[in-house]
Amino acid sequence: MEIRTFDQLLEEAKKRGRKKLAVAFPEEVSLHAALLAYQAGIAAPILVGVPDKIRELLRQAGADVDAFQIEEAGSPAEACAVAVSLAHDDKVDVILKGGAQTAQMLHAVLDKDNGIRASKVLSECSLYEDTRVRHSLLAVVDGGILIAPTLEEKVEAIRNTVNVYHKLGYENPKVAVLAAVETVTDKMPCTQDAAIIARMSERGQITGCVVDGPLALDNAISERAATIKGLSGSVVGNADILIVPDIEGGNLLGKSMSYFAGFTSAHVTIGARKPVLVPSRADDGRTKLMSVALGIVAYY
Amino acid sequence: MGPMIHLSDIPAAVKGLPRKRMAVAYGEDAHTLQAVQRAVREGIVDAVVVGSAAKIAEVAAASSVDTSLFEVMDVQGEMPSVKAAVKLVREKQADILMKGLAHTDNYMRGILDKENGLLPEGGLLSHVSVFEAPNYPRLMIVSDVAVVPLPSLQDKVRITKLTIGVAHSLRIDVPKVAFLSASESVLKFASSQEAAILAGMAVRKQFGNIIGEGPISIDCALFPDVCEIKGFTGRIRGDADVIIVPNIESGNVFYKVLCRFGGGDVAAMVTGAAAPCILSSRGDSEDSKFYSIALGALNA
DSSP states (O other), X not given: OOOOSHHHHHHHHHHTOOEEEXXXXXOHHHHHHHHHHHHTTSEEEEEEEOHHHHHHHHHHTTOOTTSSEEEEOSSHHHXXXXXXXXXXXXXXXXXXXXXXXXHHXXXXXXXXXXXXXXXXXXXXXXXXXXXXXXXXXXXXEOSSSOXXXXXXXXXXXXXXXXXXXXXXXXXXXXXXXXXSSSSOOTTSHHHHHHHHHHHHHHTTSSOSSXXXXXXXXXXXXXXXXXXXXXXXXXXXXXXXXXEOSXXXXXXXXXXXXXXXXXXXXXXXXXXXXXXXXXXXXXXXXXXXXXXXXXXXXXXX | OOOOOSTTHHHHHHTTSXXXXXXXXXXXXXXXXXXXXXXXXXXXXXXXXEEOHHHHHHHHHHTXXXXXXXXXXXXXXXXXXXXXXXXXHHTTSOSEEEEOSSOHHHHHHHHHOTTTSSOOTTOOOEEEEEEEOTTSSSOEEEEOSSSOSSOOHXXXXXXXXHHHHHHHHTTOSSOEEEEEOSOSSOOSSHHHHHHHHHHHHHHTTBTBSOEEEEEEOHHHHHOHHHHHHXXXXXXXXXXXXXXXXXXXXXXXXXXXXXHHHSSSEEEEEEESSSSOEEOOOTTSOHHHHHHHHHHHHHHO
């Protein structure tokens, strides 16, 4: 069954039992996410940081101070390293970044000896729950990690995301490689990348999905717009995954859906052996919880 | 009427059209005069041969050419003859240009001259050859194997458009255009990625109503049984009408091998100028020269 709502996503996550969730240097934001996941029954938090500070934070949050495993780490960077090395040894299932820099976390994840790199590229998968128009989940890749992705990085990000969609129950997710127009022009190099990626898909060099591109956003998600433009194929109007040209495009598209359309989102960094969650301070509780659920379902 | 499938279909079609006039640049050799004689006798063109009148008369007498069949414009010397012939075309007193004894470089220099040449501003010249090979059931239109030394992607776009124009003149209404590379997979080198981009443009109808495929290797472009063996299920499966070669080196080799080993014949011309320019060489067969003139007349 294809997961089409966040409630379904949470139900799926619950079926996996409580997963061990390491929080690297917890502060209010990450602790809140961990406690929500704990209360929802999908996670068993392991809090990595300065034990006294962690207990104080738990008290402030009104949580049971003795209910959670605590692993000692003196600094944010050390906490990242500890959390990742626990994941490396399969003692942790999901990593949640707390009060560390994203760069510190990625550094630990990519460490050659103790890291958990699995794919050639780490990418962010952001899911948006469209409760108004198409009543489905829509992925935006990548609005968080890949700043100006090369052709090769885009291909790897597609492969990463398609793996997630298989876990979400989609046999053959529909991938739209976005640009501002659906025609190919050297004035907009992302349209050329999109054309190449679409051919790679036709050639079986990208499998487990259907890819079309370049497509403008409207052609990707609106059958009406696609028909007017004379476009055909299974992806146009029905895309599950939107590959954006760069981080600016992904960020603007994602935040537009959150703030203008009011869609709830969930975010997970993929391409490592375990899901890595990088919550934003501005995330609401549902986004925090669904990000953990997404991390779990995407990997387990 | 369906598409032309023999080179002999070209003069047959030209005979039904208003007679075109051909200016022959430096037509002081027997090969050229014999080709002109045949083309005029068979009703393909009228001709004006530019060169030394005395020399033309002498060569004609020695090679049984009837000079009453065409007009002679008495000009002394190679480059002055080329310029005079080009001028006839510029001034619309001729519809086709043909190279005589002039060296190819000088002939091209006359065509490309910025002030007095035949190249529209910002235009591109491209060589188009039309092959009939005994083991290929349709005409094969190949470009560019002779003029554009290091074609950029934009050059290839223009080459493709010019070549499609020639395909249309051969009554191939929806040409199948193969963007050639060494493999069907999209690989990291330029010709492969450019072929993917060009195919993407074709999919988006940016070349009008054609069926485009690429990257594709020459065997999949021309041989259905190879496609079956390779399991290649592209839009072209051994039935290409048009071959856009990756570069002049490979194109030239393909052209010359096909000329010598193909067992068929070829018609060729240069497109992109204000008028078709015939560029046959002494080594070409008599039929080949005749068909090239007919191809020029068809496209004039």
